[in-house]
Amino acid sequence: DTEVTQTPKHLVMGMTNKKSLKCEQHMGHRAMYWYKQKAKKPPELMFVYSYEKLSINESVPSRFSPECPNSSLLNLHLHALQPEDSALYLCASSQNIAVKYQETQYFGPGTRLLVL
Amino acid sequence: GQQVMQIPQYQHVQEGEDFTTYCNSSTTLSNIQWYKQRPGGHPVFLIQLVKSGEVKKQKRLTFQFGEAKKNSSLHITATQTTDVGTYFCAGGRLTSYGKLTFGQGTILTVHP
Numbered sequence: 201d202t203e204v205t206q207t208p209k210h211l212v213m214g215m216t217n218k219k220s221l222k223c224e225q226h227m228g229h230r231a232m233y234w235y236k237q238k239a240k241k242p243p244e245l246m247f248v249y250s251y252e253k254l255s256i257n258e259s260v261p262s263r264f265s266p267e268c269p270n271s272s273l274l275n276l277h278l279h280a281l282q283p284e285d286s287a288l289y290l291c292a293s294s295q296n297i298a299v300k301y302q303e304t305q306y307f308g309p310g311t312r313l314l315v316l
Numbered sequence: 317g318q319q320v321m322q323i324p325q326y327q328h329v330q331e332g333e334d335f336t337t338y339c340n341s342s343t344t345l346s347n348i349q350w351y352k353q354r355p356g357g358h359p360v361f362l363i364q365l366v367k368s369g370e371v372k373k374q375k376r377l378t379f380q381f382g383e384a385k386k387n388s389s390l391h392i393t394a395t396q397t398t399d400v401g402t403y404f405c406a407g408g409r410l411t412s413y414g415k416l417t418f419g420q421g422t423i424l425t426v427h428p
Contacts, residue, residue: 231414242404243359256414290358294414298374301417302347302408307358 203227204308206291212314215281219239221311223274223291231255231297232274233305234266242309243290250297277281281315311314321411322419330427335392337422339405346410348381348388353421362390395426424425 204225213219223232231250235243249257249268263285265277274291288310294303317323322339329335336397347366363372365381372379378391388405402412402423406416 230331233414240402240421240423242406244420245415248414250414288358297414302349302412302414304349304361304364305359305416306361307351 204291204293204306206249206289206311208311209309210312210314212316213278213281214316215280215283218277218279220278221276221289221291221313223276223307223308224272225308227293228271229293229295229306230271231294232268232302233292233294234264234274234276235261235292235305235307236285237288237290237310242286247276248297255297259290278313281313286313286315320405320417320419322392322405322422325420328422328427329395331397332394335395335399335424336389337403337405337424338387338389339407339411339419341385341407341417342386343409344385345407346385346412347408348385349408349416350379350388350390351404351406351408352401353404357401359404365410374415392424395424397428399427402425 207222232244237243246260247266252268263280267275289306290310292305294305320341346351349364350362353359363379369383370381380389402421403418404421
């Protein structure tokens with residue numbers, strides 16, 4: 201099973217709403233990632249978790265709050281978002297965070313978020 | 317900052333023509349990975365190159381990693397309509413741990 205699943209597929213929210221994005225993998229991977237992708241742009245790294253601990257935060261605004269409840273699950277809690285936060289949010293996982301070179305990342309299908 | 321430049325941004329080809337996309341890094345990379353994203357889809361891993369001068373082939377796709385480990389290319393021979401999508405290179409560095417630096421991507425359109 202090389203699948204990363206994400207829910208919901210689509211999400212529309214107002215600027216005052218609180219919502220959460222969910223990601224799950226059952227490949228035994230110990231590193232999980234959140235990316236943001238705008239149309240016709242590459243994925244932008246937001247957060248990296250390694251062994252359920254936050255390893256990298258790419259200076260993401262606090263209205264995005266990640267959580268890794270266990271090694272298979274990754275959440276992204278959203279609060280007071282802005283219209284410019286509308287994007288495709290991708291979750292990815294990899295075997296680990298290697299020191300020598302980066303592991304292959306397996307991406308989920310993403311959540312298409314629209315902030316009104 | 318650390319950058320990976322990718323060209324061209326767009327490429328339109330007739331089915332059967334060849335296609336090449338190039339990536340160039342400002343610093344030495346520990347490895348480079350290539351991903352394909354179909355329209356409306358998500359990035360899918362194609363290959364990873366680690367060694368200087370490495371060349372790998374997957375059917376009609378040929379991937380190269382430069383001798384200095386600063387550039388890479390993806391060449392598709394005799395494109396097919398199924399090759400449509402955006403091709404991203406993503407470079408890793410020894411000190412970057414989990415972080416990949418993505419190129420801007422090349423959007424490939426194949427006309428039948």
